[in-house]
Structure formats: C-alpha cells, structure tokens
Amino acid sequence: MKVVISADMEGTCGVVSWMHVTPPEYPGKGEPINQSEYNRARGWMTAEVNAAVAGAMDAGAEEVIVCDSHDGARNLIPEELDPRCRFVTGGEKPLSMAQGVDLPGVGAFMYTGYHARAGTPLAPLAHTWTRTLNDIRLNGDSIGEFGINAIVAGHFGVPVVMISGDEKAVAQTKALLGEQVVGVVVKEGLSTTAAIHLHPEVARQRIRDGARLAVERIGDARVFALPEGATIELDYDHQSRADQVAKLTEFTRVGERTVAYQPADGLEFLRLFKNAMEVAGITLSP
Numbered sequence: 001m002k003v004v005i006s007a008d009m010e011g012t013c014g015v016v017s018w019m020h021v022t023p024p025e026y027p028g029k030g031e032p033i034n035q036s037e038y039n040r041a042r043g044w045m046t047a048e049v050n051a052a053v054a055g056a057m058d059a060g061a062e063e064v065i066v067c068d069s070h071d072g073a074r075n076l077i078p079e080e081l082d083p084r085c086r087f088v089t090g091g092e093k094p095l096s097m098a099q100g101v102d103l104p105g106v107g108a109f110m111y112t113g114y115h116a117r118a119g120t121p122l123a124p125l126a127h128t129w130t131r132t133l134n135d136i137r138l139n140g141d142s143i144g145e146f147g148i149n150a151i152v153a154g155h156f157g158v159p160v161v162m163i164s165g166d167e168k169a170v171a172q173t174k175a176l177l178g179e180q181v182v183g184v185v186v187k188e189g190l191s192t193t194a195a196i197h198l199h200p201e202v203a204r205q206r207i208r209d210g211a212r213l214a215v216e217r218i219g220d221a222r223v224f225a226l227p228e229g230a231t232i233e234l235d236y237d238h239q240s241r242a243d244q245v246a247k248l249t250e251f252t253r254v255g256e257r258t259v260a261y262q263p264a265d266g267l268e269f270l271r272l273f274k275n276a277m278e279v280a281g282i283t284l285s286p
C-alpha cells in the first residue's frame, strides 16, 4: 500500500506566528516577513514529515508520497527529506493539498502540521484556505481544510488515517471524519498566536508512532465520500466577495456574505471551490 502525506505548516510543533509560515513571496496582512524564522520553521515541518514517513515505513508502506500543502507549496527542504519518499511541490496543483491521492496503489492519506478551521477560538493560526473565508459548510456542518481534503481523497476511495497538529485541529478532524482517525497532538493552543508545545523531538516520536499505528489499523479506516446532492456553503469576510462569486453560474447567493453550490462529486467540489476562491480573491486584491 502507498501512503500520501499532506504536509501543512501552521500545526507544526514550535509554530505560533504568521512569521513562521509566511514565505517571502506571500506577505501576510500587515505582519512583517521574517525569513530566518520562516526558514527555521521549514526545518521543523520537514522533520515532522520525516517522522510520518518513517512511521508509515515501519508499518510496511510500499511507498510514501509527500504533498507540500502550505502557501506556495515550496516549504519542505528537499535535501533534508527522508530519501525513501517522493514529494510534490509547487502551486496550482490539480488536487491542491491532496495531490497524490489519485496515484495507483494509494490506500491511506495522512495530515501533518494541520490547523483548526476558521473561527476556532484559541487555536494557533486557525483559518480555512485563506484568511478571507469565514467558513465552509457541508450540508450545514462546518468543515476546515481537513474536511476539504478528505472529500478530495474520498473521491478516489482513499481514507484519512492520521492527523497531527494542535489539539483543536485533531479534535475537529476526528469529529468530522470519525474516531478511527489517529490523532497526534503536538501543541495546545493558548490563543491564535500562542501554544504550549511538546518538545519537538517528543512530537516527532509521537508522529512516527501515530503514522505506524494508522497504517497497522488500515482495516478500521473509513472513506469520507461527498454525499449525493450535498450543498456546500461559503461564508466570506466581505459581501463584495460573495457579489463576485454569485456571478458564476454554479453558485447561488444565499446570504449577505454567503454563496452555495451543489457539486456532482468530490472533484467538482474542489474545482468549483478553487474557482470561487480565485474570483473572490481578485475582488479585493491590490
């Protein structure tokens, strides 16, 4: 069995600031760029990915493919990666944060460095996709990036089996996808920009153990498929974004800052979501 790891950055042990996670070409809103802090955090992220690769390999995975899933997707440090993995980097990937789940033989999908969904109190760097989206709901239930990517993987029959991140990200993922998902908490949130962390080496050992357990328990895994006739709602931070997205034929305006659509399947779900985000982003971009 092959395993795909979607590696985000905000949920990494040691990370609490937008400075840690903002590449120089993607300036945050008002926060200063700090390239040395960012470069250190890239190393922490890469080390957590390596722990998950090792755990999957410990349990007999045939191959591990790592998808860099954070802004710009050029965050992992290639020469520091476990030589047993292949990796995906770069932007505008067809499957975005879930690139690789369509490859033949992939049977498990893992999240490292994941964060809580937009709006979560006291959760480090919590957001969903961008800081301009207030919420995304599937049939009324709020989902975060952990839900978006689970739907894409589900389209290919691949289950999410592990998540590592802060304690709220882990709890939200298990609440949506099921208790069978192995959760590894590497820090507990104290605010949007504060946490109490495990030591990084302890966090990495727990991720390795969690990844191994998740592959060993593949029999318990559950695919998260988009329900037939599902309605997706997107809440933006400003009505003008919803104005723009509502002009797309597939979307309906259902609230002051809210649009809705009904994708036919998990791939259309992602394609239309990305279209909407692009159209909404252009509205207020400088």
Ligand SMILES: [Zn+2]
Binding pocket: 008, 009, 010, 069, 070, 071
């Ligand atoms: Zn990210």
